[in-house]
Amino acid sequence: MSTDSGDPYAADLDLVRRATAGDHAATGVVLERLGCIPAMLRTLHRRLGAPLRADELAEVDQNTLAALWSKLAGYEGRATLESWAFRFVQLELHKALDRRRRRARLTLLDGDDLAELSAREEHSPAFDPNILHTAIAKLGPPTSDIVSERHFGELGFDEIARRRGESLSTIKARYYRGLERLKALLEPHLRTES
Amino acid sequence: MNQQDDELLASFVAGEISQDAPALQALFERRPELRAKAQELAQLHGRLEREARLEREVIAEARAATTDVDRARVVRAAAPATRRRAPLLWAAAALVIVAVGAVLLRQENTSDPRSVPTLNGTKGLRLVVDGDELRPGSALTIENASVGLNQRLRIELFADAQASGEAIFVPELDLATNQHAPDTKWTPKPEELAALPATVFARAVIVSLNSDDAVDLESPLLRLSVSR
Numbered sequence: 001m002s003t004d005s006g007d008p009y010a011a012d013l014d015l016v017r018r019a020t021a022g023d024h025a026a027t028g029v030v031l032e033r034l035g036c037i038p039a040m041l042r043t044l045h046r047r048l049g050a051p052l053r054a055d056e057l058a059e060v061d062q063n064t065l066a067a068l069w070s071k072l073a074g075y076e077g078r079a080t081l082e083s084w085a086f087r088f089v090q091l092e093l094h095k096a097l098d099r100r101r102r103r104a105r106l107t108l109l110d111g112d113d114l115a116e117l118s119a120r121e122e123h124s125p126a127f128d129p130n131i132l133h134t135a136i137a138k139l140g141p142p143t144s145d146i147v148s149e150r151h152f153g154e155l156g157f158d159e160i161a162r163r164r165g166e167s168l169s170t171i172k173a174r175y176y177r178g179l180e181r182l183k184a185l186l187e188p189h190l191r192t193e194s
Numbered sequence: 195m196n197q198q199d200d201e202l203l204a205s206f207v208a209g210e211i212s213q214d215a216p217a218l219q220a221l222f223e224r225r226p227e228l229r230a231k232a233q234e235l236a237q238l239h240g241r242l243e244r245e246a247r248l249e250r251e252v253i254a255e256a257r258a259a260t261t262d263v264d265r266a267r268v269v270r271a272a273a274p275a276t277r278r279r280a281p282l283l284w285a286a287a288a289l290v291i292v293a294v295g296a297v298l299l300r301q302e303n304t305s306d307p308r309s310v311p312t313l314n315g316t317k318g319l320r321l322v323v324d325g326d327e328l329r330p331g332s333a334l335t336i337e338n339a340s341v342g343l344n345q346r347l348r349i350e351l352f353a354d355a356q357a358s359g360e361a362i363f364v365p366e367l368d369l370a371t372n373q374h375a376p377d378t379k380w381t382p383k384p385e386e387l388a389a390l391p392a393t394v395f396a397r398a399v400i401v402s403l404n405s406d407d408a409v410d411l412e413s414p415l416l417r418l419s420v421s422r
Binding site: 027031032034035036037038039040042043044047061062065066069082083086090129132147150151152154157168169170172173175176177179180182183186 | 197198200201203204205207208231234235238239242243245246248249250252253255256257259260261264265267268269271272
């Protein structure tokens with residue numbers, strides 16, 4: 001997926017563009033790579049403490065696939081295809097968990113249920129995934145790309161600098177300033193770190 | 195602050211240098227207000243690392259745990275997006291409905307009345323073919339089909355994305371109410387096989403007529419070569 005050119009996701013973007021233009025071979029590759037989506041959902045759900053019932057999880061599965069296919073043409077090549085799909089999985093799962101929490105709060109709960117609800121909320125990530133990636137995108141290029149590549153693209157600063165043809169010092173300075181702005185954007189949404 | 199200071203702080207935030215590094219100590223002495231801020235950003239960096247690690251681990255684990263059923267479900271979900279581009283011939287050749295109504299009643303009469311269909315058990319819905327090949331004259335047979343009056347039985351075929359490179363979802367050809375096909379077998383004709391890719395996934399399903407064709411039971415997927 002990663003190429004040695006400046007854009008690590010160019011090959012994935014090209015693949016999706018060909019698929020959405022009707023290229024059957026490209027569609028086949030996209031479907032094969034995204035075949036892991038149901039397993040992604042099961043894995044993430046398990047890591048969050050498996051809070052949903054089987055029927056609720058099945059609904060999330062359907063919603064995720066429906067949302068993803070309807071937005072495939074909107075893939076911009078800012079992450080690998082699998083990472084892009086993972087965010088749909090994460091978003092739909094968290095929407096379902098939020099719905100469940102809202103329902104739980106609207107119901108009279110006994111002490112055990114409240115304790116269980118609190119325990120489950122501890123499994124929640126520090127960020128709402130949608131807010132996190134929206135906030136990174138708000139940094140604007142090239143800072144948003146540097147932050148994404150550093151964390152979600154698993155690239156070191158020196159590799160990012162090499163790919164972008166900029167000095168290491170410039171990349172690091174942009175990253176630091178980007179984090180300052182990101183913190184300000186995320187601050188209202190940060191959950192307490194356990 | 196200048197770029198050099200930012201670079202130094204980025205190295206600290208990313209864990210490349212410790213807060214005891216002389217250059218960093220000198221900066222904090224010169225600009226003490228930066229210490230707390232840098233520590234907060236180091237924490238944010240750590241949180242981003244954890245989010246990214248979770249993403250990588252889940253994707254890697256999911257790739258290893260993906261089943262043929264998962265792949266088929268993704269292909270099916272993509273159908274509305276790809277169906278518009280599918281040749282009409284595909285639609286015509288796509289799904290064969292094998293039996294309904296009287297057939298199913300006959301099945302019920304001959305099957306073990308205590309049997310409860312399961313996905314994996316010996317009593318479960320099964321699709322059987324001679325060998326691993328779909329060829330003219332060879333029949334796909336559904337076993338252990340116990341279908342109620344408000345249900346119907348189908349064989350569904352899907353393009354195999356991995357093998358053929360063509361992941362066109364094969365839409366359904368609805369023969370569900372064909373009361374004159376009292377059989378649980380489908381024997382493909384040469385022209386039907388000609389419209390299929392080199393490899394297909396096949397499964398038998400029992401769908402509910404009362405809830406928008408929801409699948410009540412499905413057989414394990416068979417991966418079949420298509421021989422013309």
